[in-house]
Amino acid sequence: MSAPATGQPPVDAGGGRIGLGRELGHPPRDGVSNLRFSKHSNRLLVSSWEKAVRLLDVDAATDALVGAFPHKRPVLDCCFHDNDSSAFSASSDHVVRRLSFSSKTSYRLGTHDGPVRCVEYSDTTGQVITGSWDRTIKCWDQRGATGPQYTLIGTHTQPERVYALSLAGHKLVVATAGEHVNVYDLRNMSEPQQRKSFLNSQTRCVECYPNKTGFALGTTDGRVAMDFFDQSESSLEKRYRFKCHRLTEDRGRVAYPVNAIAFHSEHGTFATGGCDGFVYTWDGEKKKRLFQSPKYPTSIAALSFSKDNNLLAVASSYTYERGKVENEPATKIFIRDVNEVEVKPRH
Template structure:
């Protein structure tokens, strides 16, 4: 295992050999699923630092998610959607898109797998029909542009596409979006993640900003939204801006971490509009982040995202850090006029 300082966390052995596209903790354990441009999906036990399984695909794997601790799903640049059966290291093709599949998620509310592709469609699948696309495909829904990121909370699905479009769906009625929006950020969307409490979503861009949005369309609801600058530095009087690739919400406190191409992970208190913590710099760009189900662990993908083109860079690595309460717990607001 490569040495790591206690400030970055412990480094997992047997990391992917090419860019890490995403990583996700299980909702049931400390198992971690990792997708990569090296055409693999890897299953780790993050607590034990053990590689439990590896699946090879026909193209780069752009996203992955769990079903439960015995199976998961993957989205590949070879246009396929696959179900992965961990104990048997078996994979079945659930279906296909007409272009690389960028995003995948499993809805516990509906029991469906949802995929978003660069073919400008969303598709919903019944995982029980794996092996037969005619049995598994539930519906296809045209999007205004290529799907870049998506996120689920309860029955709500938020889809962010090229062209700064954002569609909000109710999974119980996918015939048309519940809301059609435009990103309040001026530049290309990198990541969207729903608030754990279901009231809205955070969206990041290539231009070092994060927007905090709310589903409530009333004037009062929309008055709460705001955007802020992050992952920037001033050098020689010049503002250097880094893409914000990853957002992950803490499952207990509702605070969130962001990861940027500057190699930093910051933790934010969105309600109080404050940065709570900044971790020590990682070797290269932060490509993905995920908190464990109880928020005790944070998985960090340190993986160059080619924002400066093809160049020599640090090898891809996955760090698992123990999260201290002081790093993620909101600080109480101070009453400026305490009662005497």
């Protein structure tokens, strides 16, 4: 399946134009590295190259800034802890931090030997998993530690720099440079499934299916691959890939990197965001495109559905796919009301 992009805003059932969504206040002044909705409320966590992590309440009339934690270096990732007032950050200064917005305190959880690119918290095991450009992932556990501290319980060498992580139950997917993909079971980290992406291009993002049966990979050449944890012959036959985020321009057909994938937890459909400035939604089961957004001001750096799937957070933030440019577009965060037509499979 592919996504022809006309550049024209889509039309809703009433004949009106569907907009970009509501623009939030308090955006970072530099690029967004990630954003995530809480699993408990409509609070939105935002990490950025502005060297900060922000917590926003998107339900508040003024998009209230709940709090912000400055960092010494750009923050490359963030995730919530076990509530909507605590979080973890992964920073380019090699440090992993736990942040408490309620008490306005933070502490250093641990370090890597290189910039920390990814951080995930497992609700299933209570572990924090971090991935770094030092070619390792580390697992941290609070059990056995004193107070709120976490203890390093494992360091696992990767074939290349870690670019993306995703969790689904006990499954952990690690995507690295060199097109490597390792699949771990958090209960036994010593025997990962070692794979190579079958897209033959660099992985930019990875996201596990809500039903915990597999994962989707987005790449730098405008492709998405759908893969499965089960490695039986029947599952391998069901794998597939498709082209997306491709525009016809003066220089011909141009493929743009896929920066973000976000699954709708109820329907199992998913949204992708790319450097072309568009958001698409897809029905992976039927291999159909469901929706194309209007064009955002610049690259889509990150996406996140709210806990009830009624909202989609979109980070419009230049990702330097064309290098340094004059009049670089400002970073903006939009909240879209999700219409069922955009995400529900069509029978």
